[in-house]
Amino acid sequence: xxxKVLICDDSSFAxxxxxxxxxxxxxxxxxxxxxxxxxxxxIRAGKGEVIFLDLNMPELDGYAVLQAxxxxxxPGKVIVVSGDIQPEAHNRVTGLGALAFVKKPVDPNALVDIxxxxxxxxxxxxxxxxxxxxxxxxxxxxxxxxVAMGRAADLLARLLGVFVVLPVPRVEMLEGGDLRMALxxxxxxxxxAGICQGFIGGGIAGEALLIFHxxxxxxxxxxxxxxxxxxxxxxxxLLVDMASILTGxxxxxxxxxxxxxxxxxxxxxxxxxxxxxxxxxxxAARWTNILTIEMGFEIENRNISCDLLLLFTEDxxxxxxxxxxxxxx
Amino acid sequence: MSASKFDIHELHWLMDVxxxxxxxxxxxxxxxxVRLLNGFMQxxxxxxxxxxxGKDLFRVFPDIQEDWFRRKADSxxxxxxxxxxxxxxxxxxxxxxxxxxxxxxxxxxYQNVTLIPLISADxxxxxxxVIVSDVTDIAVNRSDLEILNRxxxxxxxxxxxxxxNNRGYWEERLTEEFRRFxxxxxxxxxxxxxxIDHFKRVNDTYxxxxxxxxxxxxxxxxxxxxxxxxVIGRYGGEEFGVVLIDTPSDKAIVLAERLRTxxxxxxxGFDGHEIRFTISLGIAQVSDATESYRHWIExxxxxxxxxxxxxxxxxxxxxx
Numbered sequence: 181x182x183x184k185v186l187i188c189d190d191s192s193f194a195x196x197x198x199x200x201x202x203x204x205x206x207x208x209x210x211x212x213x214x215x216x217x218x219x220x221x222x223i224r225a226g227k228g229e230v231i232f233l234d235l236n237m238p239e240l241d242g243y244a245v246l247q248a249x250x251x252x253x254x255p256g257k258v259i260v261v262s263g264d265i266q267p268e269a270h271n272r273v274t275g276l277g278a279l280a281f282v283k284k285p286v287d288p289n290a291l292v293d294i295x296x297x298x299x300x301x302x303x304x305x306x307x308x309x310x311x312x313x314x315x316x317x318x319x320x321x322x323x324x325x326x327v328a329m330g331r332a333a334d335l336l337a338r339l340l341g342v343f344v345v346l347p348v349p350r351v352e353m354l355e356g357g358d359l360r361m362a363l364x365x366x367x368x369x370x371x372x373a374g375i376c377q378g379f380i381g382g383g384i385a386g387e388a389l390l391i392f393h394x395x396x397x398x399x400x401x402x403x404x405x406x407x408x409x410x411x412x413x414x415x416x417x418l419l420v421d422m423a424s425i426l427t428g429x430x431x432x433x434x435x436x437x438x439x440x441x442x443x444x445x446x447x448x449x450x451x452x453x454x455x456x457x458x459x460x461x462x463x464a465a466r467w468t469n470i471l472t473i474e475m476g477f478e479i480e481n482r483n484i485s486c487d488l489l490l491l492f493t494e495d496x497x498x499x500x501x502x503x504x505x506x507x508x509x
Numbered sequence: 510m511s512a513s514k515f516d517i518h519e520l521h522w523l524m525d526v527x528x529x530x531x532x533x534x535x536x537x538x539x540x541x542x543v544r545l546l547n548g549f550m551q552x553x554x555x556x557x558x559x560x561x562x563g564k565d566l567f568r569v570f571p572d573i574q575e576d577w578f579r580r581k582a583d584s585x586x587x588x589x590x591x592x593x594x595x596x597x598x599x600x601x602x603x604x605x606x607x608x609x610x611x612x613x614x615x616x617x618x619y620q621n622v623t624l625i626p627l628i629s630a631d632x633x634x635x636x637x638x639v640i641v642s643d644v645t646d647i648a649v650n651r652s653d654l655e656i657l658n659r660x661x662x663x664x665x666x667x668x669x670x671x672x673x674n675n676r677g678y679w680e681e682r683l684t685e686e687f688r689r690f691x692x693x694x695x696x697x698x699x700x701x702x703x704x705i706d707h708f709k710r711v712n713d714t715y716x717x718x719x720x721x722x723x724x725x726x727x728x729x730x731x732x733x734x735x736x737x738x739x740v741i742g743r744y745g746g747e748e749f750g751v752v753l754i755d756t757p758s759d760k761a762i763v764l765a766e767r768l769r770t771x772x773x774x775x776x777x778g779f780d781g782h783e784i785r786f787t788i789s790l791g792i793a794q795v796s797d798a799t800e801s802y803r804h805w806i807e808x809x810x811x812x813x814x815x816x817x818x819x820x821x822x823x824x825x826x827x828x829x
């Protein structure tokens with residue numbers, strides 16, 4: 181009897197990556213679910229003896245699926261597969277009944293060890309024969325960003341001793357003029373500050389834009405144990421520190437998965453106590469299309485939030501696509 | 510440079526590049542001891558390698574604020590992520606002379622500094638590299654630009670003759686006060702509009718230059734009579750405005766009278782003539798009935814008209 185295995189992830193890229201990481205000799209019958217709600221239906225239909233469950237999903241996230249399984253007494257051995265590698269995320273899912281935690285991108289050898297440790301399957305790692313099909317750049321970007329964000333959040337969480345809430349990143353192709361609108365959507369009418377850092381490497385070039393909501397300073401200073409008065413230069417320093425951690429970790433996470441490395445420029449302070457419109461790069465119109473990845477970071481129980489935008493030039497997209505197909509394994 | 514074909518000559522020119530490059534490089538270990546100092550750092554600091562290698566960073570460079578730098582470097586060791594300091598936030602890490610000590614405007618070198626994690630062969634971070642870029646030119650240009658911009662801004666809102674706020678900027682401030690009142694109507698705010706009585710006669714009798722002198726002197730008395738928080742401006746030719754924040758009209762009239770008597774007592778000397786003149790003032794306190802800032806001005810204007818009609822050289826409060 182094959183084992184019924186359910187892979188529940190909103191990214192088709194991630195589902196493929198997960199499926200390819202499963203040991204080839206494991207007698208498994210694979211099903212897939214696109215989000216938590218669909219996953220829960222599949223579990224109720226008996227398709228999930230073993231469930232590989234993503235955490236950050238729209239509709240119903242991984243935590244909610246675990247919660248529902250627990251409340252309804254649904255059977256199934258859950259292995260959480262997530263880019264959110266904060267220790268607190270790990271603790272929370274274990275508390276909700278998950279048996280193991282696998283970090284993304286899934287390493288086939290580590291997966292074999294985990295399967296063995298929870299007594300599911302023993303053997304060596306060999307690949308499942310699985311046709312990946314064509315890669316959707318947006319979906320692929322969303323997934324590798326998920327992983328990169330998870331690493332950035334982990335650093336932030338460790339530095340500040342907090343839990344970072346991670347929504348699903350948004351990936352869009354924007355025209356130069358749309359960038360302003362996208363930025364305005366992020367900032368609402370609040371006062372914001374921006375830090376811009378350029379990056380280039382492996383045929384991919386772009387800029388990382390961290391938009392920081394200025395109401396967050398007081399809480400941030402407290403978390404960073406900053407003593408003394410909160411003047412302009414202290415705020416600027418908090419801002420630059422926060423930006424280098426988030427941008428640095430995110431870019432490193434992306435570069436690692438794409439198997440390249442980026443050179444990063446010095447962070448540039450774009451404007452302070454400004455309305456967002458004045459933050460928009462002057463020459464955003466030079467590129468007709470800009471691949472934009474938008475991610476929000478929010479610190480649980482604190483008034484701290486910021487948005488990180490990664491903007492890629494149009495001529496980076498082809499390289500990105502090629503690199504993503506390698507990343508799929 | 511492969512390890513199997515280790516070439517001492519190659520190492521030599523690599524080190525040469527490292528030492529000659531016009532960027533500062535310094536490497537410290539976990540104990541904050543100096544492990545490398547390139548030519549740039551040696552020449553600008555005046556320290557020799559032999560004197561500092563293996564020494565405590567904070568003894569070698571006592572200007573560095575130790576607790577701040579440690580916090581920064583610790584995060585690099587811990588998080589394996591680079592950290593940056595910007596000249597705008599901290600002009601320099603190392604107090605070096607400007608590269609143009611004679612012709613340059615800045616006294617010291619503005620620096621952008623990057624702290625990078627250096628990963629050793631076993632994957633552990635045992636060293637941090639400090640990269641120092643000279644950004645003095647950018648900093649000086651930016652500061653110049655900011656000063657110019659500020660001057661330009663001041664210029665664009667100042668009246669040339671009196672150096673008071675010009676009408677445009679003064680009205681802007683009046684609008685702000687009106688909005689503030691709308692948000693919190695419990696505060697009182699008054700407006701005085703006044704003009705010089707029979708100013709045309711001064712011009713016709715003594716000439717336009719004498720008229721200018723009268724206006725300049727009126728502005729001087731005005732400046733001397735008001736408080737710091739009051740917003741004063743030249744509203745028209747011989748017309749002036751004062752916005753009195755947190756002041757009901759019964760207090761505003763005290764200031765108006767001080768102004769009026771001050772001008773009445775003034776003698777302006779011009780070209781051998783002694784010119785004496787008076788002013789008339791209209792006062793209006795903003796109220797719930799005030800529909801707009803324009804309406805507010807109209808109320809003060811009506812009071813001013815009343816002051817003129819009833820004989821000039823007096824202050825009248827608008828009563829609705």
